[in-house]
Amino acid sequence: MEQGNEKLAVIGAGSWGTALAIVLADNGHHVNIWCRNEEQKKEINEKHTNHKYLPDIILPESIIAHHSLHDAIDGVETVIIAVPTKAIRDIVKEISNLQTNPMTFVHVSKGIEPDTLLRISEMIEQEASKDILKDIVVLSGPSHAEEVSLRHPTTVTVSSKNMSAAEKIQDLFMNQHFRVYTNADIVGVEIGGALKNIIALAAGISDGLGYGDNAKAALITRGLAEISRLGTKMGANPLTFSGLAGIGDLIVTCTSVHSRNWRAGNMLGKGQKLEEVLENMGMVVEGVRTTKAAKQLAQKYECKMPITEILYSILFNGVNAKAGVEKLMARLKTNEMEDLVDILSEQMEQL
Numbered sequence: 001m002e003q004g005n006e007k008l009a010v011i012g013a014g015s016w017g018t019a020l021a022i023v024l025a026d027n028g029h030h031v032n033i034w035c036r037n038e039e040q041k042k043e044i045n046e047k048h049t050n051h052k053y054l055p056d057i058i059l060p061e062s063i064i065a066h067h068s069l070h071d072a073i074d075g076v077e078t079v080i081i082a083v084p085t086k087a088i089r090d091i092v093k094e095i096s097n098l099q100t101n102p103m104t105f106v107h108v109s110k111g112i113e114p115d116t117l118l119r120i121s122e123m124i125e126q127e128a129s130k131d132i133l134k135d136i137v138v139l140s141g142p143s144h145a146e147e148v149s150l151r152h153p154t155t156v157t158v159s160s161k162n163m164s165a166a167e168k169i170q171d172l173f174m175n176q177h178f179r180v181y182t183n184a185d186i187v188g189v190e191i192g193g194a195l196k197n198i199i200a201l202a203a204g205i206s207d208g209l210g211y212g213d214n215a216k217a218a219l220i221t222r223g224l225a226e227i228s229r230l231g232t233k234m235g236a237n238p239l240t241f242s243g244l245a246g247i248g249d250l251i252v253t254c255t256s257v258h259s260r261n262w263r264a265g266n267m268l269g270k271g272q273k274l275e276e277v278l279e280n281m282g283m284v285v286e287g288v289r290t291t292k293a294a295k296q297l298a299q300k301y302e303c304k305m306p307i308t309e310i311l312y313s314i315l316f317n318g319v320n321a322k323a324g325v326e327k328l329m330a331r332l333k334t335n336e337m338e339d340l341v342d343i344l345s346e347q348m349e350q351l
Helices: 015-026 038-047 069-073 085-098 120-127 163-173 186-208 212-233 238-242 244-255 260-269 274-281 286-300 306-316 321-329 338-350
Strands: 007-011 030-034 063-066 078-081 103-107 133-140 154-160 178-182
Touching: 007 015, 007 069, 015 030, 015 063, 015 078, 015 163, 030 069, 038 063, 063 069, 069 085, 078 085, 078 163, 085 103, 085 120, 085 286, 103 120, 103 163, 120 133, 120 186, 133 163, 133 186, 133 244, 154 163, 154 186, 154 244, 163 178, 186 212, 186 238, 186 244, 186 260, 186 286, 186 306, 186 321, 212 238, 212 244, 212 286, 212 306, 238 244, 244 260, 260 274, 260 286, 286 306, 306 321
Parallel strands: 007 030, 007 078, 030 063, 078 103, 103 133, 154 178
Antiparallel strands: 133 154
């Protein structure tokens, strides 16, 4: 594996963007990181900390913060987009207006846009100027920023329509702490990363209600079936969901206190209203917005997604969390293998 000194830009100085900037800096790259405010920029450049998002972590001095997007992307050929899904379109438009050289966009966010039902790579493809759009690469997998910033062992997946581009990003990020695999199934990687947030919200609700490990294991298992069922209908390879971008990301997001989706669900399970949960979190909870999109996708593809349906009713229709879980458990009996048969049938139709 070759390490280099490429100049890179990370757009978004939240916990995940900052953690990935640390990985890239550790690999010898010059990293510009774009901040939304001057105070954060000043803290990173002068104190080498980003206390709001990664307290007690000292950042490498080769990470240089910018408040000007123009300055952050100047002379850069690879840009890592680490902003919430709802901000993707605006930031890509702005980059397109500022940049003239071809660029590879690496997105590390996990969501689906409601109403358009587009994956993030499709949103970037729509908004990026054709003159500057070289490649789009997705980075996903079980990876809490808090652990990555401590150089704890972490494994992720990169995917792209152009696997040469994915392999280049693999080389940029990979080191002894941060292992990167490639996967050609960009649909599956994006769908797995987005939909696991829905199941994590449900797992948090279950824990908040005090239902214990049995209930959470059931939610994770049946949640994976739900993700696989929809993903396969959308053209994903079902094997992707048994890998890092599927079950791997699902487990870590449903079981860790680092997971903001789990924490938000936990507050809901303890009786807090959605509005106060989101206010108390202080960070974007992607699973809330993705639940709307997933419900629309389930209707579009005529796909059974009972956990998503119940979660939607809890989040947006005022259904009591306990009543929602009880309704889920009271569903008509079925055979566990029916999901596997459905997925295999979808695969055969695509051949």
